Amino acid sequence: MKTLIRYATVVFPDAVLQANILIEDHRILAVDAAEHSRADEVVDARGLFLLPGVIDDQVHFREPGLTHKEDLWHASRACAKGGVTSFLEMPNTKPPTTSRARLYEKLQLASQRSAVNYGFYIGATGENIEELRRADRTPGIKIFIGSSTGELLVDDQAALERIFAETTLPIAAHCEDEATIRQNAGSLPRPWSVADHSRIRDHRAAWIGTRRATELARRHRHRLHVLHVSTGAELELLKEHANVITAEVCPHHLFFNMEDYPRLGTRIQMNPSVKTAEDNRMLWQALLDGTIQVIATDHAPHTLEEKAKPYPDSPSGLPAVENSLALMLDQVNRGRCTLSQVVRWMCENPARVWDIVGKGCIAPGYDADLVLVDMHKEAEIRDEEQWTKCRWSPWHGTRLQGWPVRTWVMGRLVFDRGKINDQVRGSEIIFDHSRGGFWAAQDYP
Ligand code: DOR
Secondary structure: OEEEEEEEEEEOOOOEEEEEEEEEOOEEEEOOOOOOOOOOEEEEOOOOEEEEOEEEEEEOOOOOOOOOOOOHHHHHHHHHHHOEEEEEEOOOOOOOOOOHHHHHHHHHHHHHHOOOEEEEOEEOOOOOHHHHHHOOOOOOEEEEOOOOOOOOOOOOHHHHHHHHHHOOOOEEEEOOOHHHHHHHHHHOOOOOOHHHHHHHOOHHHHHHHHHHHHHHHHHHOOOEEEOOOOOOOHHHHHHHOOOOEEEEEOHHHHHOOHHHHHHHHHHHOOOOOOOOHHHHHHHHHHHHHOOOOEEOOOEOOOOHHHHOOOOOOOOOOOOOOOOHHHHHHHHHHOOOOOHHHHHHHHHHHHHHHOOEOOOOOOOOOOEOOEEEEEEEEEEEOOHHHOOOOOOOOOOOOOEEEEEEEEEEEOOEEEEEOOEEOOOOOOOEOOEOHHHOOOOOOOOOO
8 A cells, every 4th residue: 555645844854845755554665756656545735744743652541440531542542633643651550550461461452442553661669670670562661759640659769779770671750759749748738729739749849859760860870761840940950961861841841830720720730740930931941952852741631520629639630642742833833943843852752762663753664653734724622622531621722723634653544634544553662772762862864
């Protein structure tokens, strides 16, 4: 099967040019094909931009065990709609993904249910070091250094030392300091309101958590990816140990802050918490100057019913996969960054950080995971139009300019102007950890 995408403006790693892309089966065959190349399907993409599919390296899709909130089928369709062609999912499901057997079960489940490409982290418990050492078919080890949804937590220093010393897979860490969180909670008068979430999970908790993780990475020379950085203060820690450490920021930490609690309440209750407008500004700056390399969503759905419980009974987390790319395209239209930068943060860099084979850029031989975007299209995010199972978005009512209109996964058109092709299934993402990660990557065109 051959598809020709003609006349699109293509975002290549080092240029943005009009080109004709020829896809054969699941791969990109040529990026400079003749406009009349023989193909089974020809797409005229005049006036549209073609990007590599987004790789979201932090999502919570809740299957198995929490499927009243979300499941692989809904979440992966939401991904396709949002231009996300690959996801890396976190282990805090029920049961948690803390052994190879559970990891393989998830891979098997996803092969039947996911519309986009998939990978799953293995979670650290403090007692499963042998599983962590022997795990394969995974981007890496997830450690919750601070507690969040679910029971996974490793905050004991000796247990952390062992994981960093005795395992080799890259580590992704949720960096908030549990002792500081508990101390803050203990000293804050009750009753609490949702704004207290940012006082309990405060700047200090984030900074100490990130310092613990970055110290461990430096001492053990162990690759570390700091998930969802939420404060400007953490940035200095990332710069200090740059050669083994990468980091990411989420859209909610770029776009929301404590001043939004009166308007949005528990919809923006997240771990780490949202912080201040100055943190928003500093995190943007960190993306622009390369201190933070990746944008991921931390898509963490809960039902609106659960979110309506009074704080602190309301759970932390918000959904985002179907809007993350549009949120960033809108920023491009506002002149805050370029399309090439968005592609670097959301496609190319996640592929490098996690040693993903054949993804992250548009080049011959790479997988045909592609998204066509219309930079003129304007639409408002509406709760009732969300495809995620929980059917709401913290950006409800926000109008954006710049939207994905078509998405291909491994050469197959899975999303086409509002419609899903339910026949398409994603593939297991292949990781080659011998590449050595972001700082060692040399194999991109
Ligand atoms: O707020 C959050 N919710 N942060 C996380 O890191 C986990 C997530 C969840 O799974 O609900």
